[in-house]
Amino acid sequence: MAAVQETIEQVRGIDVDQYRYGFETLIESDKAPKGLSEETVKFISEKKNEPAWMLQWRLEAYRRWLTMTEPTWARVDYPRIDFQDLYYYAAPKPKKTVSSLDEIDPEILKTYEKLGIPLREVAMLEGVEPKPGEEDPARRKIAVDAVFDSVSVATTFKAELKKAGVIFMPISEAIREHPELVQKYLGSVVPTSDNFYATLNSAVFSDGSFVYVPPGVRCPMELSTYFRINERNTGQFERTLIIADKGAYVSYLEGCTAPQRDENQLHAAVVELVALDDAEIKYSTVQNWYPGNSEGKGGIYNFVTKRGDCRGANSKISWTQVETGSAITWKYPSCILRGDNSRGEFYSIAISNGYQQVDSGTKMIHLGKNTTSRIISKGIAAGKSQNTYRGLVTAHRKALGARNFTACDSLLIGDKCGAHTVPYIEAKNSSATFEHEATTSKISEDVLFYCIQRGLSQEEAVGLVVNGFVKDVLQQLPMEFAVEAQKLISISLEGSVG
Amino acid sequence: MTALLDIRGLKAEIDGRQILNGLDLAVNKGEIHAIMGPNGAGKSTLSYVLSGKPGYEITGGEVFFNGEDLLAMDPDERAAKGLFLAFQYPLEIPGVATLTFLRTALNAQRKKRGEEELSSPDVLKRVRELAKQLSIDPEMLKRPLNVGFSGGEKKRNETLQMALLEPKLCVLDETDSGLDIDALRIVADGVNRLRAADRGMIVITHYQRLLDYIVPDVVHVLAAGRIVKTGGKDLALELEATGYAQYQSEAA
Numbered sequence: 235m236a237a238v239q240e241t242i243e244q245v246r247g248i249d250v251d252q253y254r255y256g257f258e259t260l261i262e263s264d265k266a267p268k269g270l271s272e273e274t275v276k277f278i279s280e281k282k283n284e285p286a287w288m289l290q291w292r293l294e295a296y297r298r299w300l301t302m303t304e305p306t307w308a309r310v311d312y313p314r315i316d317f318q319d320l321y322y323y324a325a326p327k328p329k330k331t332v333s334s335l336d337e338i339d340p341e342i343l344k345t346y347e348k349l350g351i352p353l354r355e356v357a358m359l360e361g362v363e364p365k366p367g368e369e370d371p372a373r374r375k376i377a378v379d380a381v382f383d384s385v386s387v388a389t390t391f392k393a394e395l396k397k398a399g400v401i402f403m404p405i406s407e408a409i410r411e412h413p414e415l416v417q418k419y420l421g422s423v424v425p426t427s428d429n430f431y432a433t434l435n436s437a438v439f440s441d442g443s444f445v446y447v448p449p450g451v452r453c454p455m456e457l458s459t460y461f462r463i464n465e466r467n468t469g470q471f472e473r474t475l476i477i478a479d480k481g482a483y484v485s486y487l488e489g490c491t492a493p494q495r496d497e498n499q500l501h502a503a504v505v506e507l508v509a510l511d512d513a514e515i516k517y518s519t520v521q522n523w524y525p526g527n528s529e530g531k532g533g534i535y536n537f538v539t540k541r542g543d544c545r546g547a548n549s550k551i552s553w554t555q556v557e558t559g560s561a562i563t564w565k566y567p568s569c570i571l572r573g574d575n576s577r578g579e580f581y582s583i584a585i586s587n588g589y590q591q592v593d594s595g596t597k598m599i600h601l602g603k604n605t606t607s608r609i610i611s612k613g614i615a616a617g618k619s620q621n622t623y624r625g626l627v628t629a630h631r632k633a634l635g636a637r638n639f640t641a642c643d644s645l646l647i648g649d650k651c652g653a654h655t656v657p658y659i660e661a662k663n664s665s666a667t668f669e670h671e672a673t674t675s676k677i678s679e680d681v682l683f684y685c686i687q688r689g690l691s692q693e694e695a696v697g698l699v700v701n702g703f704v705k706d707v708l709q710q711l712p713m714e715f716a717v718e719a720q721k722l723i724s725i726s727l728e729g730s731v732g
Numbered sequence: 733m734t735a736l737l738d739i740r741g742l743k744a745e746i747d748g749r750q751i752l753n754g755l756d757l758a759v760n761k762g763e764i765h766a767i768m769g770p771n772g773a774g775k776s777t778l779s780y781v782l783s784g785k786p787g788y789e790i791t792g793g794e795v796f797f798n799g800e801d802l803l804a805m806d807p808d809e810r811a812a813k814g815l816f817l818a819f820q821y822p823l824e825i826p827g828v829a830t831l832t833f834l835r836t837a838l839n840a841q842r843k844k845r846g847e848e849e850l851s852s853p854d855v856l857k858r859v860r861e862l863a864k865q866l867s868i869d870p871e872m873l874k875r876p877l878n879v880g881f882s883g884g885e886k887k888r889n890e891t892l893q894m895a896l897l898e899p900k901l902c903v904l905d906e907t908d909s910g911l912d913i914d915a916l917r918i919v920a921d922g923v924n925r926l927r928a929a930d931r932g933m934i935v936i937t938h939y940q941r942l943l944d945y946i947v948p949d950v951v952h953v954l955a956a957g958r959i960v961k962t963g964g965k966d967l968a969l970e971l972e973a974t975g976y977a978q979y980q981s982e983a984a
Binding site: 678 | 783784785786807808811812816817819822823824825826827828832833836837838840841844876893897
């Protein structure tokens, strides 16, 4: 309920004419030489002061990558990427380690302020800590890790998290400070050989977040990472690794923005989640990379591998995504349901407008007994965009009693866009129960007129109807993100009717 | 005195088919006008043309609303200026709570008129009061707009919206369709409560039955896209007895 109530009020406050995150920050940056080679990989590893085993891991991935070819099965169309014409590492100068926010380049702080991301520990400063046991959701604290181009610039609330035993830090630091954890889990969900982009990421990833929640600990606050691509011709290859040990719980949010550019920028991230026995991980994304202009020029290529491993019994991993940006999205946050009675969830809102191309969905791989999964996908296509849901639900021979429920709904706005649903369903044992429902509908002119007759503008009417359409998924987001997501939904549909 | 609504020689067509054929009608503040007529006479078209539904082409005539050129206004502007259409078949909006819809509509209109928007608690208070008068269960306000509502609930909800938005001119399109006699009475009571010296109403209906409950000041007969007869409330009873046949042949 709360998620859809405020829609229109918020829409009004927003300058909808432009991608409002499209500004560039003028800071000096330290870049690796253009192009990709073993030298580039070594350069990155050296910049990060990495141990030898990490460099070795990267080099193996790089050599593997040289033997691979780009996947072409997705319903997306783009010119070949020249991988030698990219920068693989860009760090804001000065590159000395920052120990407090005051040491961060004020230009970067300003950038995050413009993005509305609280890097300063505002709640603490205001002294508005809720009383124990009485959670005020509007003022709930969120620990933020901000990644600017390739480098993590700030992580907030470190001390408070440490008290709870939670490790939340840039992965580059974790490689140095917690090598035993990183070595044990890195690449254990998405192996270096997994796919073209994941392998590339393994070779050149520069930063990202690392989270470890110890046994029995419920992480005391939402963890959040904001990714920002600033540099021209730079790929961003972040790597996120989250581990919830036995009986632990963590909720993690990520947000993404980039400046407006004429050329396309590559974003190839890898996210790995590991949930041990009785653990739960909730991972939410609001993705708003620059989608390109109204002629389809520029925009981010978002080629991302996200996978969660329900490694322990009774574990649970839940993905929620709101995808509004990127010129091309190629993304399938998936769950491997290995532990008996484990559960995977995927809630998705994917909006495409202009010339955007979205090919997104999920994989639910049932390996353990009595594993369950649920997929709720809402695709909205407007303008001249193409929006594809691609999903795989599979139950292996030993996954007795596996259950899945899938609902894919597509909404079309206008008559020049396309919505496609490509579900793959495989059951290798006879006790699995899979349900699949799919609908495709066009936004109804009569419904819009009904709203307009009550005083809403055409755009307010579309915003209201679409927010109703995606309500089931919005409800899955933490409240702070639900509000932001609603605004984004309305902005990204700007100009979709006319 | 300027009429609240002044329609002069209105001609309109849809898909190249002429529906309104030189319609004249003036409604003053405080008056209730009933428009009766056979199926296909143009009753619903009149309501859609007044409210600005896309797809209709105006091929002649003028319409003034409080002295302003109504046909030059966008549909949402007409709503904000106080023109309300109670739909014959109210639309469903899945996922949007009735209360959210009511608040969004009210504040959209207020904002267009340069008035301050009302806070959620203020809207809720007003809606609750009005809902009570219309015997609307407060639970209904939480349900998605019109989704799974009975015919009676939908029409009561239209009346609730009308009461909340306080329009200057209410156009009720076949409000009695789909209602049993008890529901009809509740809806009619709600409408009668909205009778006011500064408000006009156009009640479009095929049957005289509704006019037993919402008693009009003037009754018009619409046939083949024109008003062919105007009288007092007795005209409705007369029509009930004689039917529309004579007007259809007259118009043709």
